[in-house]
Amino acid sequence: MGKSATFERGIHPRYNKELASHKPIARARIPQRVVIPLSQHIGAPAKCEVKIGDEVKKGQIIGSPSGFVSSPVHASISGKVIAIADFPTSAGRLVNSVVIESDGQDEAIAFKESPDYLNLGADEIKSLIKDAGIVGMGGAAFPTNVKLSPPKEKPIDSVILNGAECEPYLTADHRLMNEHPGEVVEGLKIIMKSLGVNKGYIGIEENKPDAIQAIKAAVSGEANIEVCSLEIKYPQGAEKMLIKAIKGREVPSKGLPMDVGVVVQNIGTALAVYEAVRYGKPLIERVVTVTGNGIKEPNNLMVRIGTLMSDVIEQCGGLVEGAVKVISGGPMMGFAQWSLDVPVTKGTSGILVLTADEYAPSDEYFACIRCGRCVDVCPMGLNPSMLSILAEKGFYEEAKDYNLFDCFECGSCAFVCPAKRPMVQFMRLAKSQVKP
Amino acid sequence: MATEAKTQQLVVSVSPHVRDEESIAKIMWTVNFALLPALIMSVYYFGPRAVYVTALCIVTAVLSERLFQKGLKRKVTTNDGSAFLTGLLLGMNLPPSVPFYIPVVGSAVSILIAKMLFGGLGYNIFNPALVGRAFLLITWPKLMTIWSEPTAQFVALDAKTTATPLGILKEEGIVKLLEIFGDKMSLYSHLLMGNRAGSIGETSALALLIGGALLLYKRYITWHIPFSFLGTVALLAWVFGGKGALFTGDPVIHLLSGGLMLGAFFMATDYVTCPTIRKGQIVFGIGCGAITMLIRLKGGFPEGVMFAILLMNCFAPLIDRNMKPALFGAVKAAKK
Numbered sequence: 001m002g003k004s005a006t007f008e009r010g011i012h013p014r015y016n017k018e019l020a021s022h023k024p025i026a027r028a029r030i031p032q033r034v035v036i037p038l039s040q041h042i043g044a045p046a047k048c049e050v051k052i053g054d055e056v057k058k059g060q061i062i063g064s065p066s067g068f069v070s071s072p073v074h075a076s077i078s079g080k081v082i083a084i085a086d087f088p089t090s091a092g093r094l095v096n097s098v099v100i101e102s103d104g105q106d107e108a109i110a111f112k113e114s115p116d117y118l119n120l121g122a123d124e125i126k127s128l129i130k131d132a133g134i135v136g137m138g139g140a141a142f143p144t145n146v147k148l149s150p151p152k153e154k155p156i157d158s159v160i161l162n163g164a165e166c167e168p169y170l171t172a173d174h175r176l177m178n179e180h181p182g183e184v185v186e187g188l189k190i191i192m193k194s195l196g197v198n199k200g201y202i203g204i205e206e207n208k209p210d211a212i213q214a215i216k217a218a219v220s221g222e223a224n225i226e227v228c229s230l231e232i233k234y235p236q237g238a239e240k241m242l243i244k245a246i247k248g249r250e251v252p253s254k255g256l257p258m259d260v261g262v263v264v265q266n267i268g269t270a271l272a273v274y275e276a277v278r279y280g281k282p283l284i285e286r287v288v289t290v291t292g293n294g295i296k297e298p299n300n301l302m303v304r305i306g307t308l309m310s311d312v313i314e315q316c317g318g319l320v321e322g323a324v325k326v327i328s329g330g331p332m333m334g335f336a337q338w339s340l341d342v343p344v345t346k347g348t349s350g351i352l353v354l355t356a357d358e359y360a361p362s363d364e365y366f367a368c369i370r371c372g373r374c375v376d377v378c379p380m381g382l383n384p385s386m387l388s389i390l391a392e393k394g395f396y397e398e399a400k401d402y403n404l405f406d407c408f409e410c411g412s413c414a415f416v417c418p419a420k421r422p423m424v425q426f427m428r429l430a431k432s433q434v435k436p
Numbered sequence: 437m438a439t440e441a442k443t444q445q446l447v448v449s450v451s452p453h454v455r456d457e458e459s460i461a462k463i464m465w466t467v468n469f470a471l472l473p474a475l476i477m478s479v480y481y482f483g484p485r486a487v488y489v490t491a492l493c494i495v496t497a498v499l500s501e502r503l504f505q506k507g508l509k510r511k512v513t514t515n516d517g518s519a520f521l522t523g524l525l526l527g528m529n530l531p532p533s534v535p536f537y538i539p540v541v542g543s544a545v546s547i548l549i550a551k552m553l554f555g556g557l558g559y560n561i562f563n564p565a566l567v568g569r570a571f572l573l574i575t576w577p578k579l580m581t582i583w584s585e586p587t588a589q590f591v592a593l594d595a596k597t598t599a600t601p602l603g604i605l606k607e608e609g610i611v612k613l614l615e616i617f618g619d620k621m622s623l624y625s626h627l628l629m630g631n632r633a634g635s636i637g638e639t640s641a642l643a644l645l646i647g648g649a650l651l652l653y654k655r656y657i658t659w660h661i662p663f664s665f666l667g668t669v670a671l672l673a674w675v676f677g678g679k680g681a682l683f684t685g686d687p688v689i690h691l692l693s694g695g696l697m698l699g700a701f702f703m704a705t706d707y708v709t710c711p712t713i714r715k716g717q718i719v720f721g722i723g724c725g726a727i728t729m730l731i732r733l734k735g736g737f738p739e740g741v742m743f744a745i746l747l748m749n750c751f752a753p754l755i756d757r758n759m760k761p762a763l764f765g766a767v768k769a770a771k772k
C-alpha cells in the first residue's frame with residue numbers, strides 16, 4: 001500500500017508513549033470508597049435508584065437512564081451507600097454522585113451470560129449494551145446504544161474501530177489491543193451485527209506495530225474486517241479525520257459520521273460491548289493510563305469507576321517533586337485538575353501528570369503575528385488566527401462567518417502558535433457567546 | 437493528606453497542555469541570523485561602514501521600542517528580536533554612504549510610527565523597515581540614491597560613486613551593462629556575489645539565497661511568497677524586459693539585481709504584513725512581482741521592490757478576508 005492512510009494537515013507532537021506502553025494492564029486495588037457520578041455521559045443524568053444506607057452489590061444499578069440519550073450507572077464495588085450529593089468531576093462540573101463505602105467483599109450480582117451472542121438480534125444487542133451503561137470510552141462518553149441506533153434515513157455501511165490513540169502519552173487502547181485483541185474484534189463484530197453492517201475497519205497508528213500485528217492475527221479469519229495502519233499524526237483519532245483516512249469520505253461541515261454512513265467506536269468501548277453482550281457485565285471498570293514524568297511509576301491500570309484519582313496516583317508511586325499539572329485525559333484535549341479528589345469515570349482514558357519542563361505555561365501570550373502556522377495545521381481547514389482575533393475583540397458573530405462551530409477544540413492551532421495564544425480558550429469563549 | 441498539600445500547587449489551564457518549542461523570539465532571532473551571510477558579504481565589499489550604518493539602525497530601533505514601551509508602561513518586548521530585525525532590515529536597505537543621522541531617523545520612524553503607533557508587533561499594516569526606507573527616500577532623495585562602488589578601500593569620504601546595475605540598465609541599456617561587467621557570465625557572477633553597487637544588504641544574491649534556504653528549511657517561511665514573487669518577476673522580465681521585441685528580456689539580471697532577493701525572502705514574507713492564508717500568499721507574491729516589474733520597466737525609478745511590497749501590504753487583510761482555507765467537509769455540504 002505504500003503510504004499509510006491519513007488526513008490533511010495536523011501536527012506532530014512528541015508522543016512520549018514509551019513511559020507506559022510496555023506496561024501490561026494491571027488491576028488497581030479495590031478502593032475503600034467510590035464516588036460514582038450519576039452523569040458520566042453526554043445526555044440526561046441517570047435517576048438515582050438508591051438511598052443512603054442501602055447495601056449494594058457490584059454491578060447493581062444505582063442510577064437508571066432518564067431519557068433516550070442517557071445511560072444507567074452501576075455500583076463498581078459492593079458495600080453501603082454513605083452519601084448522595086454533588087461532587088466535583090474531572091470535567092470541572094459538580095455532579096450528583098453516589099458514594100459507596102466498600103464492605104471488602106467485592107460481591108457481584110449475577111450477570112446474564114449469552115454464550116450464543118453472535119446470534120442475538122440487533123435490538124437485543126442494543127438493549128444489552130444500554131443496560132450495561134456503555135458509553136464512548138475515548139472521552140466524549142456518548143451513550144453507545146444511541147450511536148448504534150441511527151435514524152432510518154441515514155443508512156450505515158461501515159463501522160470503524162478507533163485504535164489511533166493519537167493523544168500523546170496515552171497507551172490504554174494500545175495495551176487493550178495487545179492483550180485482548182480477540183475480545184476487541186468480537187466487540188467489533190457485535191457492533192457490526194447491531195447495525196446490520198458487514199464492513200468493519202480497525203485503524204491503528206503505525207507507532208503501535210505490536211498492536212497492529214496482534215489485531216491482524218485476531219482478524220485473520222474475518223473476511224470483512226480490515227486493519228488499516230495510519231500515519232502518526234494528531235488528531236488522527238478524531239472521528240472525522242479517521243473516516244477521511246480510512247474511507248476517504250468527508251463528513252459534511254456540521255454533520256455527523258452517520259451522514260457518510262459510518263459509525264466510529266473506541267477500542268475500549270468495543271471490549272466493553274463484548275463483555276456486556278457475552279457476559280452481561282456492566283461498565284464498572286476501565287483501563288486508565290497513569291503516566292507522565294510527574295508520576296513515579298507510570299502504568300496502565302484497570303480501575304473501578306468512581307475510584308478517586310488520588311487513590312490511583314498513589315498506587316503508581318505518587319507524584320514526583322516538581323509535578324505541576326494533573327490532567328484527566330491526554331495533553332491535547334484533557335482537563336487540568338484543581339484537586340485530585342475527583343473520580344475516574346467512564347470517559348477517563350488517562351491520568352497524566354506533567355512536570356514543569358514538559359508542560360506549556362500559558363500565563364503569558366502575545367498578539368497574533370499572523371504567521372499562518374495555525375492555518376497550516378487546523379484539521380478542519382479553519383483560520384484559527386482570524387477566529388482568535390475576532391474572539392479576542394468580542395466579534396463573536398463575525399467568528400461564525402469563519403466557521404467557528406466547525407472547530408472541535410483539538411488544540412493543534414495552540415500547539416504550534418509561536419505567540420503562545422490560548423487558542424482553544426478563545427474558541428470556547430466565542431462559542432459560548434453565540435448560537436451555532 | 438499528602439496529596440492535599442500537592443494540590444495547592446497544581447496549575448490549571450485550558451488545553452492543550454503541551455506546545456511545541458517555537459516562539460516569536462526564536463523565529464525572529466533565526467531570521468536575524470539568516471541575514472548574517474548577506475551582511476558579511478556587504479562588509480567585504482563596502483567595508484566597515486556597512487556595519488556602522490546597520491548597527492546604528494539596530495540600536496535606534498531597539499532603543500525606540502524600549503523607550504516607547506517604558507514610557508507607556510507597557511510590557512517591554514525588545515528581547516523578542518523583532519525590533520532588532522526591523523533595524524537590521526532597514527540598515528540593509530540603505531546605501532552604504534549615507535550620513536549617520538539617516539539610519540537614526542529612519543529607524544525611529546520605522547519603529548515609532550510604522551510599528552508602535554499601530555499597536556506594536558502583530559498590529560502594523562506596513563512592513564516597518566520599508567516604511568522607514570520610504571520615508572528616507574522621500575525626505576532625502578539625493579542622499580538615498582548615492583551608490584558607492586563595491587570596493588572596501590574606497591569607502592571613505594571620497595568614495596567613488598556609481599549607478600546600480602538596474603539604474604544602468606534603465607538609463608543606458610544592457611549593452612552598457614555588459615561593457616562595464618565584461619560578458620554575461622561575469623555580470624551574473626558579480627550579481628551573485630554582491631560585487632556591485634546597491635544597498636548594504638541587497639547586493640549578494642547568493643548570500644541572501646542561503647539565508648532564505650535556511651528559513652525555508654526551518655519552515656519559518658514557505659515557498660509561496662518568494663517563489664511566486666520571483667517567478668512573476670522572471671516571467672515579466674523575459675516577456676517585456678527586452679528592447680524592442682517581446683520575449684527577449686533577460687530574467688536573470690532582473691532576478692539577481694536590485695532589492696529583489698532581500699525583498700522576496702525577508703521582507704515580503706514578514707508575517708504581520710503579508711496574508712496568512714497560503715493561497716492568498718501566492719496572489720500577494722504575484723502582485724509584488726507585477727508591481728516591481730511595472731516600476732522597473734515603466735516607472736520613474738530603476739527599482740520597485742520596496743513600493744511593490746508596501747502597496748501589497750495594503751491588500752493583505754483584504755486577501756485574507758476573501759480567501760478562506762478549504763473547510764473540511766465543505767464540498768459535500770454544498771452539494772446537499
Ligand code: SF4
Binds near residue numbers: 369370384
Ligand atoms: S499560529 Fe498564533 S501567531 Fe501564528 S497566525 Fe496563528 S494565532 Fe497568529
Ligand code: SF4
Binds near residue numbers: 409
Ligand atoms: S482547535 Fe479548532 S481551530 Fe484549532 S486546530 Fe483544532 S479545529 Fe482548528
